[in-house]
Amino acid sequence: MRKTKKISQTHSKLYFLILIIFPLVFGSCRLFDKDIRQDKHIVSFKHQMGRVADSLDTPAERINALKTILENIEADEDLITPRKKNKLLIEANFYLSNEYFNVKNYKKAIECTDIAIGLDTTDATGYYNRGSIYQSIGDDSLAMRDYTQAIRLNNNYADAYYNRGIIYEVGGECEKALEDYNRAIKEEPKNVADIYNNRGNIYLSMKDTSKALSDYSRVLEIDTANINAYTNRAEIYILRQEFDKALDDCNKGLILDPENIRLYYKRAAIYERKNEYDEAIADYEKVLDLDRHDLYKARIKTKESIRKLKILARKR
Template identity: 30%
Template sequence: MNIFIRITCYCCTMLFMLLVFTGATYAEGKPLFSDFTPSTTWVMDSNSGVKLLVLTSKPEGDEGIVYDWVGGSLNGYAQGEGIVKEYKKGIVTCFYKGSFVRGKMQGHFIGKVFGANEGSIEWNCIDGNLTGKLALVSAKIKMEFNMENNKISSGLISMPDENSTIEIKCANGQVISAKMNFANGSYEGGFNRNGMNGRGILKTTDGTIYEGEFLNNNKHGKGKLIFPNGKVYIGDFVEGEITGDGTLYDSAGKIIGQGRWEKSKLVESTPAANDPVAYYTRGLTYEQNSKNDLALADYNHAIEMDPKCIEAYKYRGRLYEKIKKYDLAIADYSSILKNDPNHGSAYVSRGECYRVTGRIDLAIADFNQALAINPNDVNAYIKRGELFAAHKQNDVALADLNRAVELEKSNIPFALYSRAKLLKNMGRYEDAFEDYKHALRNAPHDIVVYFERGNLYEEMRQYDLAIADYSKGIEIYPIVANGYQKRGAAYGKSGQYDLAAGDYRKALQLKIASSTLNMTFFNLAQALELTEQQEEAATYYQEALKYGLLDKWKAKAESRLSGEWNSYKEWM
């Protein structure tokens, strides 16, 4: 998808295979020009030995080309009007006719080229130098150039079938600017052999407009980018990406992002003074980059500026949940409800905090209130259903989750996940598998479904199927330690201890939950022991004990460290 003008030609054919479009749409970062330096070189007629100066892009000549001169000569040089035929491997590639004086082209030449861009050609020469008009017209492309002493001063290239044109201006034979129209947009501005360079304006048919600096056919430097939805970014670009300092405005001109960007993502915000939205927006950026203290400070500042800022309370409450400060989260959700008593999602979020902290009656009351506000609140049904399921009230739990599945419109089928877990716990494995299957139809790249279904296969001791599901999840998202831990356990239970050890080693190289370190070290130790690597296994048993183990695993680890390797022979 690019306009690519390629100069790879020889002799006469050079000029008309030298500017060859390989597409008529714009693609950022793709080169547009190769070198184009038309020149002349002396050659000899293959039969008579008459010398003449012909057109080429290779001043040193090309051994694969031979020539025939049909005309007069003077002192061994072509003289007067005649015809030049150019051959490549015995096949005529072009011919042209015109006048020669002492072997040099003089005046107007016309001819024809053959091959992919078959068409008519013409140019003018003064004392062997290209001067004046130079043109090619074929069925697919039309090119016209103004030449001055073998150098292009300006030109126009068009492809009627592709509705594409490029008009170039040159200085000293080098392209310096261009005006282009192509299938998916237009460009006007600085230009050279590598494409768009310097300042220019690029427009695409979807409504995107960029005005600013380019480097090697990429947006690079300072610029202004207008999006089809009316948003506008003004600031720095690097190699086509929004990177550096800049500001993003909505379609009404309001700042919605300001600060330092990396590949179109705001990584460090600079909020405007007295703008709570800017502060909680920057707080979100900090939180996404695991800078929770800075995020919390920004949420606090937003609330100080506007004590009724519901969004700031929501994001701060969510952060408090994440760091397990549930009472503070409950206080924030309560502040939302004080300002907006019909805020259903605040009831759901507060109810979840009550559930986690064991205040079950309060949790149910909040979920009920959310459903009273919105009887179609999918999340409220899911959370209430999960709470009932945790307390073995399976029938009412299933009723809630059935309703959630009916209502769920999200591409991520949370209700199906929860119902499948409940069905599994109720012993309805076939129904659970059906829910997982349905979930994967809706979200075929969701690793949670593969891991959950893998767990069910593992419980049923169908280890090959479990391993296949874990492997699929790892293939989709290979940087999640949990996938390797799960597959490692399945390998261990199925007696594939080398593979189990490899998975646990991989898990330890990734970001791993501290609560799972004990069993990760323990299972790696087991795998090493069962592959007769006792010395290294002892090291990992010791690490496992540091993080705490339940009694039966603790007993095995302690026995190994005391030198006793004959008990607990099987995988645990």
């Protein structure tokens, strides 16, 4: 009898445990199902946003599609985690801001970034994106404020350093620009060649031709098709009176861009310094031929150079 009673007590305990555990397990399964359903919706919305640019032809269509996606995200009750929902809303607003920016509706573009920043004030990307818009419309003071905030939130934000460096450079604050370019280069971003080129420009303006030459050469190691670097390095070689090297850079640049007025003008000046007057005349005439914008002062200077060189050529 004792043995039977003991078994009965054991069954009672098991039954009691089942009554407690089963609702917990069932509830956790339901939560797991909700999480899976939420993640599926997140992936679907991301896929929709990514396809808008590829599948719709006009800006108006893309803007309307993104507005609809935003409305659907807002209304989706399966997005149960506020943080994940906000991240989706931020991403959609960035897409929409970009579309407004492309059609030059800068007010709307800024409004979208304002919404994104409001959803997460700790996200550096929102400040960077808004700063880029302000910089594009010439409001450098507001752009500077946003880039600085982006850097406070993410002190490795290479693009923010680079764009802020441009503002400093344009404003004549070369030392601050150099600091930002140096910091951007340290992060090795995709556009590092552009940063080296800009830093080279600052060194050139500061008459530090050695550092400028080093930066332009670094650009060409990274990007052998960079026209600006060939043009700028040719200028350094001219200043150093290394005319053959300057000529070589001009020739390489003109192979890549046969209608580059700056390179023809620069090469003409090199030929002139080398007393190769016929070649200089040919390049100056090419400048006149390509000068579709009729830059009056430049044309007069070019014509005067041609006239002078023709006289010199006849004297040889």
